[in-house]
Amino acid sequence: GAGVSQSPRYKVAKRGQDVALRCDPISGHVSLFWYQQALGQGPEFLTYFQNEAQLDKSGLPSDRFFAERPEGSVSTLKIQRTQQEDSAVYLCASSPGRSFYEQYFGPGTRLTVT
């Protein structure tokens, strides 16, 4: 079956622009996670949804970051007024449950802020 997809795969934004990153999880997966991966580092947690409820957003680095999953499937991560330090790969993962399950990752969106 289809895996997790993300779009766009690459995004170049000028500093100060707003961007929206999309994640299509595996159909029926309850849990959805967003991670940020800087070059040469492991993924860092940003936020977690269980269906449409955002249960944890403690990893979002600032109030410029906003995520939603209004119908419990597709999710969008929005970054307002992008800064150079936002340059990273943004990974989305979905899972059938909350814990004790593997997470299925999408290919990521590489964001470059110039």
Added chain:
Amino acid sequence: SQQGEEDPQALSIQEGENATMNCSYKTSINNLQWYRQNSGRGLVHLILIRSNEREKHSGRLRVTLDTSKKSSSLLITASRAADTASYFCATDPSRGSTLGRLYFGRGTQLTVWP
């Protein structure tokens, strides 16, 4: 920090040799997972080991977990050039964290030469 730390940071071996990577972490866990990431790609789940398990096998992979030492190891036997990738351990802490949220280390870059 609750994240796992992999050791070594980089490992270079010949095809056919075994590769061993280690992971240490700081808090009690529900489970520990290993992921592989090929350059420019998303993460692929390799194996999940629960806190009450000591060893697990999957094909050429063998994972051990020592909760008393808060450490895990990943052994890849009879390595192939296609195993070249970054390998990450990820912990799912049992306390003080959102259930299911994973904490990743910086990874081990494995290079397998033909």
